[in-house]
Amino acid sequence: MIDFQFHNPTSLDEVFSLLDTYGDDARMMAGGTALVIQMKQRLVLPEHVINLRRVPGFAEIRQTSNGSGGLTIGALCTQQEVATSPLVEQTIPIVAQTYRHVATPRIRHMATVGGGLVHGDPSQDPPPTLITLGATVTLVSANGQREVALSDFLLDYYETDVRPGEVLTQVSIPAVPSGAGAAYLKFLPRTADDYPTVAAAAVVTPGEGNVCQDVRLALGAVGTTAIHATDAEDALRGQPLTENNIRAAAALVKDLVDPLDDYRGSADYKRDMSEVFARRAIQSALTNAS
Amino acid sequence: MDQNITLTVNGVAHQLEVPARRLLVDCLRYDLGLTGTKEGCSVGVCGACTVLVNGNMTASCLTLAVAADGAEITTIEGLAYEGRLHPIQQAFVDYGGFQCGICTPGQIMAAKALLDVNPIPTEQEIREWMMGNLCRCTGYYKILESIVAAIGPTQAQEGAGEVNR
Numbered sequence: 475m476i477d478f479q480f481h482n483p484t485s486l487d488e489v490f491s492l493l494d495t496y497g498d499d500a501r502m503m504a505g506g507t508a509l510v511i512q513m514k515q516r517l518v519l520p521e522h523v524i525n526l527r528r529v530p531g532f533a534e535i536r537q538t539s540n541g542s543g544g545l546t547i548g549a550l551c552t553q554q555e556v557a558t559s560p561l562v563e564q565t566i567p568i569v570a571q572t573y574r575h576v577a578t579p580r581i582r583h584m585a586t587v588g589g590g591l592v593h594g595d596p597s598q599d600p601p602p603t604l605i606t607l608g609a610t611v612t613l614v615s616a617n618g619q620r621e622v623a624l625s626d627f628l629l630d631y632y633e634t635d636v637r638p639g640e641v642l643t644q645v646s647i648p649a650v651p652s653g654a655g656a657a658y659l660k661f662l663p664r665t666a667d668d669y670p671t672v673a674a675a676a677v678v679t680p681g682e683g684n685v686c687q688d689v690r691l692a693l694g695a696v697g698t699t700a701i702h703a704t705d706a707e708d709a710l711r712g713q714p715l716t717e718n719n720i721r722a723a724a725a726l727v728k729d730l731v732d733p734l735d736d737y738r739g740s741a742d743y744k745r746d747m748s749e750v751f752a753r754r755a756i757q758s759a760l761t762n763a764s
Numbered sequence: 765m766d767q768n769i770t771l772t773v774n775g776v777a778h779q780l781e782v783p784a785r786r787l788l789v790d791c792l793r794y795d796l797g798l799t800g801t802k803e804g805c806s807v808g809v810c811g812a813c814t815v816l817v818n819g820n821m822t823a824s825c826l827t828l829a830v831a832a833d834g835a836e837i838t839t840i841e842g843l844a845y846e847g848r849l850h851p852i853q854q855a856f857v858d859y860g861g862f863q864c865g866i867c868t869p870g871q872i873m874a875a876k877a878l879l880d881v882n883p884i885p886t887e888q889e890i891r892e893w894m895m896g897n898l899c900r901c902t903g904y905y906k907i908l909e910s911i912v913a914a915i916g917p918t919q920a921q922e923g924a925g926e927v928n929r
Contacts, residue, residue, distance in 0.1 A: 477784060506831060523784065578809075583821055
């Protein structure tokens with residue numbers, strides 16, 4: 475690893491000031507599970523590393539204050555805290571379930587929620603689930619703050635919409651709509667701690683007469699970002715939730731994904747599996763609907 | 765760029781001057797001579813380098829020593845007490861939980877982290893918790909049996925009990 479200067483700010487203002495001083499020469503670090511590997515491999519060579527773990531106030535999981543039943547998760551919460559939080563389990567269980575799929579317990583104890591999202595790896599478990607729930611992230615800078623839908627925040631392979639001087643401070647997750655069911659499926663043919671070959675998340679709200687009142691569908695590991703499959707959603711929304719209609723909607727994801735050939739499968743195979751897991755995710759979400 | 769840090773390792777405070785790029789595993793092994801902690805994959809997958817940082821199981825190969833400044837760290841060397849092995853260590857001896865030994869410090873530290881937060885885990889909970897600690901020798905059953913044994917015979921009946929093969 476190339477050496478660097480390590481900074482231990484204890485307030486957001488100090489973080490902003492360091493970002494202002496060092497600009498592109500600085501990288502922020504939370505759990506470090508992604509950044510340290512990138513630095514070891516010399517893919518990222520920051521001259522300054524800004525440690526966020528000593529900045530207080532961003533490690534809390536709480537119910538969103540507007541009474542909507544959603545959750546607000548501080549960026550510095552570890553992924554293990556989310557995976558095992560009784561509040562998350564009671565409020566939006568699919569979020570805890572999804573975080574339990576991430577890597578191994580040891581990595582989850584280190585890696586943070588915010589760090590994972592800004593890392594922007596398209597194969598991560600949480601983004602598809604968070605996109606189907608309509609999650610937003612809060613980005614704070616010295617000049618103010620803005621809220622961005624997660625589906626807009628993930629721009630490209632390892633690229634997110636964090637602008638210079640900004641820090642991701644929390645993710646807000648709306649509750650699963652009343653009567654809806656949610657599911658996250660991780661197709662994992664190799665080892666339990668691996669990234670998915672294909673991942674699919676769905677939230678389905680069945681309405682009167684088994685008509686699909688609403689559906690949300692997102693896929694992971696089959697493109698440069700997690701993919702919000704809006705075309706498939708549009709095809710199913712308002713239609714009866716029959717097996718044929720679900721199949722037809724799921725088939726549309728084959729045109730939305732752009733997987734890579736790798737040791738988890740060929741691009742063609744992953745494209746086929748995207749359809750299969752999109753269909754199964756919709757069906758599981760429907761089964762889980764109360 | 766060197767930085768002064770304090771690490772309390774197995775109850776002993778150490779003042780150290782380390783470069784920012786120093787990894788915790790190297791700091792333990794080379795600066796403090798605590799070679800019980802092993803480095804395997806260097807990318808956080810194999811679990812050989814597992815130590816406890818403020819009680820949390822941590823991959824010391826992905827942790828910067830400067831990021832652990834002020835922390836309480838427990839390594840495999842910190843488990844035996846007054847010449848007696850820790851019950852988890854003794855169980856690994858009694859139940860053949862290791863062969864070549866390279867993964868063992870990490871296995872035992874991960875098992876300790878589990879029993880610290882969940883003193884009577886079920887077999888399934890042990891399997892899930894230990895999934896990030898790879899072993900190329902034992903085939904894992906002996907490790908599982910060692911951890912079950914470390915729970916204690918009485919508690920094991922409530923928890924994991926017999927290991928299902």
